Amino acid sequence: MNQKTICVYTCNRSEYSRLKSVMKAIEAQPGLALRIVVGGSQLLERYGMTVNDIENDQFVINEKIHNVVEGSTPAAMAKSAGLAIIELTTCFSRIQPDVLLVVGDRYDMLPAVVAASYLNIPIAHIQGGEKTGSIDESIRHVVTKFAHLHFPATEQSKDLIIKMDEKPHRVFVTGCPSIDTILRITPTDRKVLFETPPIPSKLGARSPSADQDYILLIQHPNTTEYDQCYDQMIATLTAIHRIRLQTLLIYPNLDAGSDSMVAAIRRFMMKYECDYLFCFKHVPMETFINLLRYASCIVGNSSSGIRESCYFGIPCVNIGTRQKNREHGSNVINTGHDSEEIYQAIKKQLEIKRYPVEYVYGDGNAGTLIADILSQSDIKIQK
């Protein structure tokens, strides 16, 4: 039988959680051959070398693309993109994929789509058609227009893709594959969770305590507002500082503005000696989901707050425009970057404690659905 070669490209820790169940399902499909190309911040020490998570899950990585030009300015991001296109061209020419499979809306994934497009390789896109507030939305819709096969997570997303003049018979609502993974993660006992790296401090210093309630804080730079990222981070930290509940903060991603957010975190901690605040470069997905499971509230602008928290009924305070229009459950309160507003929202959520569970982004079978469709589809480059 003639296998179809599906090449997955991932360059960012947030993507892998949404690709994992699909990759497992592709591997399990006899009609499909999986190729994995990893690039961008996944390969960098400074971002926790998250490529290790993929290898720890027993995947074989076919190529690693070092393309990040240092600086975390928009110009450095743009040059990284140029370099990625050059390298991925050679890489895809060698792998000769029948389909390139990508997820989401990240600027650093765009070069893979552009390279594939020049090389006449059909593109399949997971998570198209979602509406959010940040510039990621432009990229998401741009990728939709590049793509030949669409796997939106919700009916509402499907409608937008078709409205954008994509062929209806090429659009399949599958749910979001990140949910597959989440629903399959074994709950860890809370005590065990807090005793497992990377949560406890390595060096005898203070560690977060399993016995106390805690906030989960993840705030990424909004690249169109990257000169305001410092102040935005300070506003959030100031609100948290008033709450003074134990807080587990996960570092921002590689986008323009992240350097100043990291600086904001460091200076705030030094100034106020925030003994309730614990910072992590990267936590494995399993750990993250279990942290989410027991959290009193998730705060920031990560898509996890919107997409995954509803499955556990965890209260979410979603700050700023980065996720503005995203579909969400009733567990989310949206705020601006105003410290008082954030404070009030967190306070309110902490009082509510838990919301009813909702299945907004699918029921956990997205990976298998996507692999099946990939194996049966006859994709042509001419749309």
Add this chain to the structure above:
Amino acid sequence: MNQKTICVYTCNRSEYSRLKSVMKAIEAQPGLALRIVVGGSQLLERYGMTVNDIENDQFVINEKIHNVVEGSTPAAMAKSAGLAIIELTTCFSRIQPDVLLVVGDRYDMLPAVVAASYLNIPIAHIQGGEKTGSIDESIRHVVTKFAHLHFPATEQSKDLIIKMDEKPHRVFVTGCPSIDTILRITPTDRKVLFETPPIPSKLGARSPSADQDYILLIQHPNTTEYDQCYDQMIATLTAIHRIRLQTLLIYPNLDAGSDSMVAAIRRFMMKYECDYLFCFKHVPMETFINLLRYASCIVGNSSSGIRESCYFGIPCVNIGTRQKNREHGSNVINTGHDSEEIYQAIKKQLEIKRYPVEYVYGDGNAGTLIADILSQSDIKIQK
């Protein structure tokens, strides 16, 4: 008063004819400062060094970007794109444009849009929303999703842009600026036209004759069918060979497949000693429009056949899928790449001779309209 800096990027001879009147109008607008960046095949000897046309029109070019990786394969095109993004990042960082203005749907223009997008530079797009058959259509719609300000040529195009979820108040029907230029070109006497370079042979060899009727032939590679380009060119030449009317052929553009089309032309001419066939690397736009004015028929798959011929009522035989769904006047017959079909269509058109004039793509004021809107708009990077 604070001027807005509008940066125009052009990398292909076909773009300049659609940018010229806009560029003139921007220069004339006190509220706007024009910056011109030229790249791609416009700078190559092999493609007639068409950058000279721009300089001959008294424009000052701010930067020239040499980015073409030799080979005319998809991989070479992709690497050229990567290189262009790297160079344009540095270039745009120096120029600091308020808006990047681009036209159309060419693969080689995409890097400018990607670079601007990473750099948070708003993008204005001329000629979005048109439907055609080739992969250019994907690029056109991709650019629409990147763009912040839209200048479609027709109401039908405007509707598609809005359908694709762009904000209606950001979409302006202006007509196509190429028409501005065309309607302003002074008709040259046919005899003079055929005595002016580059039409007559430089070296005492045979030259085309003003006294005979002639076909204008322009066939570009369709990049998604680039392995069929050789055969497609031969099919057209075979049809022309049966007609045996004097034919002026203009060489294909730089896209993947062009090398084999040039090879097809050369071999066909050597094999059949086609004394009715005259080939030109590049003709200036003025010459081209005057050649179109007197042509008995325009044959091939150039957008000129569709867009400009209706203004003169010239019969057009449009071959293959490259312009398949494009709006056109009643003067166009569409055919496949079948030699017999092409032959019959040309024969029929030659009998009809002339069609009534139609104004499909605007009435010749697009440039001024676009410059006015650019000067008055308040464009934000967040869509």
Add this chain to the structure above:
Amino acid sequence: MNQKTICVYTCNRSEYSRLKSVMKAIEAQPGLALRIVVGGSQLLERYGMTVNDIENDQFVINEKIHNVVEGSTPAAMAKSAGLAIIELTTCFSRIQPDVLLVVGDRYDMLPAVVAASYLNIPIAHIQGGEKTGSIDESIRHVVTKFAHLHFPATEQSKDLIIKMDEKPHRVFVTGCPSIDTILRITPTDRKVLFETPPIPSKLGARSPSADQDYILLIQHPNTTEYDQCYDQMIATLTAIHRIRLQTLLIYPNLDAGSDSMVAAIRRFMMKYECDYLFCFKHVPMETFINLLRYASCIVGNSSSGIRESCYFGIPCVNIGTRQKNREHGSNVINTGHDSEEIYQAIKKQLEIKRYPVEYVYGDGNAGTLIADILSQSDIKIQK
């Protein structure tokens, strides 16, 4: 009068100290116009953004080249070089220098030399002909073979350059311009020095004390042994740990291996809570020279230990092969990467306290000499 344009390229903090006096002298020469291009790690936050030192000295920087591909592996260094050549080609094409002036032997400077060479720009080279142990020596001699005008620091270096078949009338012994700067730095009072940033801790934490003797420690990665850098750093720290004298450590440069050296430093400090050890990302040159002036001993493999310490008679322990064959004064003891050997050497040097001053690398007029020769020379690209 027709000015000659001299373009200086610097991409590394260690280079600027050797270029500063030459740059000042070029600016002062009416026959010369100075252009400054800065790239590499000088532009990176992670390396102290040392470009600021240049601007603080009132120099105008003409272009900044962001070219560092993140990773600090040999492959990342090689790609950074490729990217630098692409960018510098555009940069030099715009600046059109009559001469490119570079200093020393660093891998990250090589791209400037290669780009200039392709562009037929003559190259002037400061500090050629020196013998050292590391791979830098290859680069230094490679640059000599690329260069058209040579400014070695010593007669011994001149002899080697001529032996390598360079024309004797193109080789001028000028002394090393770093010495010009050093001899002109006003001695700061030791107490004041220790109260001036960046020496005191910003945040109320422990600061080094002006009242205690101290060791100055600077150890860079040796790129040909970059997999041993971790162990080499640990060996040095272990020796220092036995001495337990107050130690000021300056972080390694950007070369392959630096990441693991930084890791070694961090882990060692965490394990042993080294309260005598103070780390600095970057100290301005003036501060550095004043620190050297009062140091009890300089330890590591920086060229400063060899080249500059003799002017103050400061004992130096030079570790490993990085500076192996470099000319030096009687104040240097060479050791291997053996912890015991390093310990014994430091101990011995601390007992000796001070050596007589020696003028090994010139008498402080190199900058003026070089500018004069540049202004008078008639350099041809054909060697």
Add this chain to the structure above:
Amino acid sequence: MNQKTICVYTCNRSEYSRLKSVMKAIEAQPGLALRIVVGGSQLLERYGMTVNDIENDQFVINEKIHNVVEGSTPAAMAKSAGLAIIELTTCFSRIQPDVLLVVGDRYDMLPAVVAASYLNIPIAHIQGGEKTGSIDESIRHVVTKFAHLHFPATEQSKDLIIKMDEKPHRVFVTGCPSIDTILRITPTDRKVLFETPPIPSKLGARSPSADQDYILLIQHPNTTEYDQCYDQMIATLTAIHRIRLQTLLIYPNLDAGSDSMVAAIRRFMMKYECDYLFCFKHVPMETFINLLRYASCIVGNSSSGIRESCYFGIPCVNIGTRQKNREHGSNVINTGHDSEEIYQAIKKQLEIKRYPVEYVYGDGNAGTLIADILSQSDIKIQK
């Protein structure tokens, strides 16, 4: 047994003739594994796609690197070099060679040497230490300083390499491997030679005649004089035009200046209708050597004129500075770019007819010698 992996990089038709016998000998050596990387103009249609010669000789090419930026200006050459370094870094990282083997002195080969150097891959260099007049000499000596193992062709070259401070025990006089190939080429009957492609015209047009004497003309651009290349070509053609003996001209290589040389040839031929002149884009090496065997004189500035003609006693007129100081037999007359001087030299050589055979560049066993030394050497990256 542990095989050593030898990676050969070639990017230019002239290199392959000097690598072929070495590559065959490496393949035959059980201790060595051969890897072949081809780049640059060898992959371009415009330069005769000479990579086919390598594949026709039954070699397996491991990677093809498309890196040529179009334009044939110095800036395009420099950018091609930058792109080559980026691509070769990835390529060498995958192949992991123990040694990179290169030949000669070409600008377009330098990126391979630079990339290998950054990657700590030892470099072996064939044909170092030769003196010539052009800028190639700089590159040759630069490569010598990068290289770890040297295979010069003559004792005189060996002496220069050692004088340049390379270790004598790393320098081996092997003769030039191009001679191995030449001495093994079976003489083709002159009549057969002129009937074998590419010599006869394909299309019934005029072909060169086996019955007439002929001159072999190969003139390459001298990159440091690239603005004079047009005039230099015209001077040579003018001299040939006075001789009016049948002349077989082989097109110049890809270096800066080649475009204007090709233009000079075309215009000269059109102006004077030179019916004695036959042009070839590329002739296979076997054909070339047999053409040399029967030529009345070889004219131009190719190294073949100097290096290979002495083995057949063919008179050579060597024009300009490109080969100025190269060791040669008594069969060579050197001239400037003066048409009269060239004419007189050709006339004199045509009268002499044949010189005695001389073995200047070895006796035909260089390939085997080099493979043996590679297999036995213990090469270290630290020189």
